[in-house]
């Protein structure tokens with residue numbers, strides 16, 4: 205059957221359908237300009253019209269086929285909803301591939317699933333109606349954070365409260381951010397937060413403001429607040445916590461230059477190293493750099509003990525592309541040899557001339573005193589916090605994440621090493637993999653839901669008064685009656 209050829213007089217005509225013949229009356233296309241760009245949209249519009257397609261310039265109720273290019277689904281649907289038009293179920297929201305194929309065919313090709321840009325918030329609806337757990341260890345949180353606009357705001361508030369030592373409200377914002385990070389898509393309106401745990405009144409106020417104005421005024425104020433900015437700067441130095449930062453601020457200090465040049469500012473060894481290598485260690489460490497550090501330590505370690513092994517942990521084990529440090533667990537097959545191993549590794553690094561800083565903490569581990577009842581207590585294993593000199597030659601392909609102006613062929617990197625006894629390995633691996641919020645909730649879940657005590661050393665069943673042995677992380681999840689969560693799903 206020949207397509208019906210006619211000229212149409214429609215509101216769109218005024219916007220440039222001009223004298224082009226409309227050959228396909230059942231299809232009215234609207235091309236989304238965002239991400240496509242104005243000029244490409246104009247070119248595509250002209251092309252379609254020349255082939256007899258009807259293209260609307262304005263998004264209206266007569267549009268049947270919306271075509272977008274390069275828009276993430278979630279973003280596109282947020283934008284579409286914001287246009288305030290009814291979105292009938294028949295409306296096709298399509299990827300540019302449908303348009304391109306139709307242009308090639310010279311007629312609208314039938315819409316297939318692969319052409320459609322799916323509304324991912326329907327997925328969100330499913331999640332919101334099924335209950336989201338209040339515990340991060342019962343949620344799967346990847347690095348794909350769909351609610352960054354909200355979690356960034358919460359994290360600024362967290363930082364501010366950490367500076368003023370307000371633990372309660374701080375934790376509330378941390379938990380709220382963590383819940384939002386686990387969602388498969390972006391919150392569309394305040395109502396979406398209704399079924400979610402950990403989103404109290406203060407958190408909802410923040411969300412509401414962001415929905416209304418696109419930003420949170422408290423956060424905006426903080427970002428230009430001199431004290432907040434100075435505290436952020438000072439606490440970004442290795443070895444400087446909120447107390448020291450506050451002290452410096454009250455002395456009238458505002459820059460790191462001022463801190464270093466003031467003769468009466470006392471700096472401890474850690475802070476001196478933190479300031480000396482500030483430019484390097486305030487830059488993220490890439491995965492390639494982390495691997496290079498791993499190779500150096502592995503070689504060093506194997507010279508001492510061929511049977512010793514090491515495992516990358518911390519943020520890199522969770523799949524992060526960048527970290528503030530590199531965390532490795534060293535282990536020996538026989539319990540008891542780990543402390544000597546770590547000490548000898550440190551000695552060799554020093555001998556190689558690459559140990560720029562070392563804070564060694566000897567073992568205070570006492571089998572009789574596990575598990576520790578205190579929350580978030582540091583573990584008692586031998587460990588060290590290092591700054592190593594990483595040579596560019598040792599880093600594969602990517603090279604160093606250096607300041608471009610620092611052409612010295614090396615950079616300083618922060619490295620943490622911990623060496624637990626072999627039978628404590630699984631607990632240490634679980635504890636050092638993080639995230640901090642994930643660990644916090646694992647312990648809280650163990651205590652409140654299972655009557656168990658968990659830390660980096662052990663899992664203790666208070667009801668049965670026994671320590672539960674574990675060889676792997678899976679064993680620990682199983683003891684807790686939790687579904688296993690992969691490291692890359694622990695970015696809570």
Ligand code: CTP
Pocket residue numbers: 517518519520524526527528529530531582583620635636637638639640643660
């Ligand atoms: N950790 C610990 N005991 C320590 C030091 C760290 O249990 N003495 C744990 C933390 O609780 C965290 C993990 O080790 O879960 C990693 O800590 P850290 O390196 O500070 O954070 P990352 O998650 O690795 O983040 P980043 O990439 O910024 O380093």
Ligand code: MN
Pocket residue numbers: 518519520527528529530531
């Ligand atoms: Mn780390």
Ligand code: MN
Pocket residue numbers: 518529530531620
């Ligand atoms: Mn660390």
